[in-house]
Amino acid sequence: MKVFRDQLNRKIEVKGTPRRIVSLVPSQTELLVDLGLREQIFGVTKFCVHPRDLRKEKKIVGGTKKVHFDRIAALKPDIILCNKEENTEEMVTELEKIAPVHVSDIKSIDDSLELIFQYGEIFGVTAKASEIAEKITLLRSQFQEDMHNLPVRKVAYFIWKDPWMVAGKDTFIDHLLQLNKLQNVFSEEDSRYPEINLGDLGQKKVDLLLLSTEPYPFKEDHVQALRNEVGKARVQIVDGEYFSWYGSRLTAAFTYFRQLQENFS
Known part of the structure; x- marks a missing residue:
């Protein structure tokens, strides 16, 4: 029996190296594949869209907020991978009746690096985990140098419509905005994802409105509608995966961020 701690400092006990994995978090599913663990993945969510063909191979067990526990149990997993924000506490409690559950908690790139190293240890792929983590660390350092001057x-990052919702404080999105020299004007709100009125934007003197492609699929017609509402602020759609997917997606994120900075100029 091996004993590990997840990112909530919960004790995880597994029998040897897990060989049958159920992943209930899209970005973590992508990370598993990049760690060389594709064959060990048996169950995923309907939102696990990377790699593109993965869902054709694996059992879809539901979404991130609601799953079919019977489907998961039938897969006889050695471990189930969850996330504090993506999945619910009630889900984790029920899933623990099936198999050990690892829960991640990601609010920064350092948290992401910690998760990569944890997976490396749990699944016996420490060398590949170190390779990915070192690449992210180097790319982050280079990007920070480029952003220095x-x-x-000032920015508002929209994640939802009807009601309008934005990313707030203590979120991975907010962390990446800061890295991009973008000051989140809603980072002082009590909620991590506050509902707002568009009229608030004028008072906050926002320079940029960023419309994420997920979880709400903002399109160009939303851009024009917001331009009519907010006047001088620039409105732009951004790829939400680069702002909210952690793990190995970060190896490509900094190239995307540089392209965005060129668009902002």
């Missing part, structure tokens, strides 16, 4: 812009 750029001006700070």
